[in-house]
Amino acid sequence: MKKRIGFLSFGHYQPARGSRTTTAQEALLQSIELAVAAEEIGIDGAYVRVHHFAPQFAGPFPLLAAMAARTRRIELGTGIIDMRYENPLSMAEQAAAADLISSGRLQLGISRGSQEPALRGYESFGFIPPEGSTDADMARSHTELFRTAIAGQPVTMSDPKTSGVSRGLAIEPQSPGLADRIWWGSATRATAVWTAQQGMNLMSSTLLSEDTGIPFDELQAEQIHVYRQTWKDVGHTHEPRISVSRSVLPITTDEDRLYFGGRTEDTQDQVGVLNGLRSRFGKTYVGEPDRIAEQLAADAAVRSADTVLLTVPNQLGVDYNARLLQTVANYIAPALGWEPNLAYAP
Template sequence: MAQAAEEVGIDGAFVRVHHFERQLASPFPLLSAIAARTSRIEMGTGVIDMRYENPLYMAEEAAATDLISGGRLQLGVSRGSPETVLRGAEAFGYVPPDGEDAADMARRKTEVFLAAIDGTAVARTDPARTGISGGLAIQPQAPGLRQRIWWGAGTRATAQWAAGLGVNLQSSTLLTEDTGVPFDRLQAEQIELFRQAWKEHGHEHEPLVSVSRSVLPITEDIDRIYFGDQAQEDQVGLLEGVRSRFGRTYAGEPDKIAAELAADEAVRAADTVLFTVPNQLGVEYNARILATIAEHIAPAFGWARA
């Protein structure tokens, strides 16, 4: 899929990460394979669930993958999404200590991970073996990777927290809050609060923001069979007991979708738009969808093929 996406001019290939499901659970082998088989396209995640991760081992894997790719890794991390498994991270040996919940643990691990890829000493030398005492950073180090880490934020408050860490913002097709305004407007508010918080923290570089959209262009009869009735408006419901708002699905003629996305407040505010694709339909089918998006839809909101 990543090779096909690169051939039609798409800028990045991002993969979802889920445990205990028939989906990808260990992204770094695949990301390294993408790096080895492509030359231009970025590769990333949306998102790695930090509840399941050893942050220092993950920092080693991320740095190695980024070096293999020549600095093309865009790594999305987060607290993770709701799961069918009960306390799945605990099965991996990660139990929140007293006073923490799973979300707190994920954020703490993220801070350790960021320090590790930033070159901070995370261990000490053994004077009995080396004759010296000093700090050791994880190896390898990947210059520039720290500025290519993204936090998948589901609320306005977590977006502001991410700004404090100095990481980019990934906002998906779900927000675990609802104020009654349309999804794109609520997401645009989240982006604005993130950028305001970024300025207040005085970071030296400019942040990046991505949003995700479910887009199903219909150009052939087979598309109409698959997706002719898939167009939806925003959905509001309870997720883990929290009132949440789900973004709409864009299905229809490419020109119609292009106009709708061009009017989307969050799409206009973002630097990157991630398009979800029905990957179970295979590479050839999805390559055609991506080509349609690249030619007829993405240019409507300012994207240009590399």
């Protein structure tokens, strides 16, 4: 199994001391430059997180299109888009356009979303769950219509007064193949089963909203196992893709040590309660590159996934994060069976 390595940026910006992304413009433009630098290093993917009502990335498609226009090979993705906030047909049009600009390199992670600072913020966007349903139900309903639209299926009818006939109309533009590059962000084994049943790729992060007492990587590996088994049982004809996210902070310079040398409290799994559910949070891998390489190579979920997304401290700027990715490429990722992807797509 080919191992892919990508970076995941949350796009934080604020006028804080030491921040190199004090404004939204800086965060956006630097993300484009980091995607260019990552491609030159041979990194496989450039992914962005999506949050609303917070000083970080929100609507991702202008950024993804700009990244696509400046690169030729690297995958471009999200991890994840909160479908409670999305108009499915408008999103389908924007996603198809960005995918066409990228020549088919989009990998869209979508889901119900995570904790947001706004109270039912999706209602401010005009989306209210129908009576008797939840916001999670609404996210899945939006997803169903979005996937129907990008698959080229009719989503409305033509007006006989203008066309002379009544026929089904699909959204435009269409980008063939995009429907196979949709990932669902899953935080439980049950959701992983549903994701496989739906025929979507699996995206699992550093948070699982369940805890059975076993280490995070083993619990996540169980999630991946039930996903793959369900995929096989359902009878899908193509191989799915699976990603996991990890926080990796190699220390090779005094600057690294200044920023992250004291992060010992994050180097173990954390267990807490989120939305009333006992949840398990993955640890941060921080230290010497060879030690991180050894730990990641022993990580059960990293071994099981084909794609590993590494969260980057984007507020430290392009140069810092490009050096971090170069360290990963030189000393950490090869231990996972990864090889740099330097061949340009036709």
